[in-house]
Amino acid sequence: MGALDIENVSLRFGTRHSSQVVALSNLHMRIPDKQFAVIVGPSGCGKSSLLDLVAGLKEASSGECKVNSKTVFGPGRDRGMVFQNYSLFPWLSVQKNVEFGLALRNVAMRERAERARHFVHAVGLRGFENAYPSHLSGGMKQRVAIARALANDPEVLLMDEPFGALDSQTRAVMQELLIDIWERHQKTVLFVTHDIDEAIFLGDVVYVMSARPGRIIDTVQVDLPRPRQYDLVTTQDFIDLKRRIQKNLHHEVHKALAAAGAD
Numbered sequence: 001m002g003a004l005d006i007e008n009v010s011l012r013f014g015t016r017h018s019s020q021v022v023a024l025s026n027l028h029m030r031i032p033d034k035q036f037a038v039i040v041g042p043s044g045c046g047k048s049s050l051l052d053l054v055a056g057l058k059e060a061s062s063g064e065c066k067v068n069s070k071t072v073f074g075p076g077r078d079r080g081m082v083f084q085n086y087s088l089f090p091w092l093s094v095q096k097n098v099e100f101g102l103a104l105r106n107v108a109m110r111e112r113a114e115r116a117r118h119f120v121h122a123v124g125l126r127g128f129e130n131a132y133p134s135h136l137s138g139g140m141k142q143r144v145a146i147a148r149a150l151a152n153d154p155e156v157l158l159m160d161e162p163f164g165a166l167d168s169q170t171r172a173v174m175q176e177l178l179i180d181i182w183e184r185h186q187k188t189v190l191f192v193t194h195d196i197d198e199a200i201f202l203g204d205v206v207y208v209m210s211a212r213p214g215r216i217i218d219t220v221q222v223d224l225p226r227p228r229q230y231d232l233v234t235t236q237d238f239i240d241l242k243r244r245i246q247k248n249l250h251h252e253v254h255k256a257l258a259a260a261g262a263d
């Protein structure tokens with residue numbers, strides 16, 4: 001089970017005496033168990049901050065995040081995080097990177113080796129168990145990061161622009177891989193992206209955020225059939241969803257740019 005509740009969450013940076021940045025304002029979201037939810041929004045609207053709050057890496061100024069009705073007070077193994085910059089340990093092999101969280105939890109050596117190997121294979125890296133991150137391409141590093149998150153068997157997977165640094169071909173392959181893994185492992189996913197095609201292709205629902213302070217201004221249900229193939233992007237239903245998201249987002253990006261100019 002991995003239902004996620006974000007209840008009236010606000011996040012301010014700075015003290016009362018210095019100038020404050022209001023990153024998020026009274027944000028409310030309910031993501032049911034096993035849903036693939038995607039967030040799009042203009043740069044600086046608070047998307048990463050929201051993921052950090054759910055991950056327990058930041059503390060809300062007011063409101064709370066809950067996983068299965070339990071309030072988040074810090075990081076926990078019920079949530080796994082995948083970042084754009086991979087954040088692998090360069091001194092550890094692929095296998096040891098994936099085993100890392102299991103070792104921290106004192107999972108027996110043989111079990112963690114088997115579990116890590118299973119997920120290394122699941123992300124298509126069979127044969128690379130002993131390679132080091134510096135010898136891997138960006139797409140391969142991100143596969144390791146996904147395997148590492150899954151090996152801990154989290155209930156919720158938090159993904160912050162995980163494919164943002166990849167070229168478009170690798171990105172498409174990674175999207176298909178992620179969908180395949182998600183269909184097999186049935187996790188709740190909260191995924192942040194700038195790419196509207198990616199958002200619609202992956203998501204059950206796409207939340208569009210406003211310019212800072214971030215709020216949800218549109219909730220777009222993506223009722224496109226699964227499993228999804230890449231030719232979906234040329235269908236009228238896909239194009240209609242894209243047009244709706246683009247229209248809202250375009251307006252917010254202009255607002256964000258105007259605010260940045262005024263800062």
Ligand SMILES: Nc1ncnc2c1ncn2[C@@H]1O[C@H](COP(=O)(O)OP(=O)(O)OP(=O)(O)O)[C@@H](O)[C@H]1O
Binds near residue numbers: 050
């Ligand atoms: N530690 C901090 N102190 C002050 N302001 C901060 C801090 N961290 C983030 N901010 C501000 O809060 C806002 C939200 O930042 P966040 O990184 O969450 O946005 P984002 O939507 O993920 O941006 P991007 O899409 O560019 O990655 C931004 O305006 C940012 O400048």
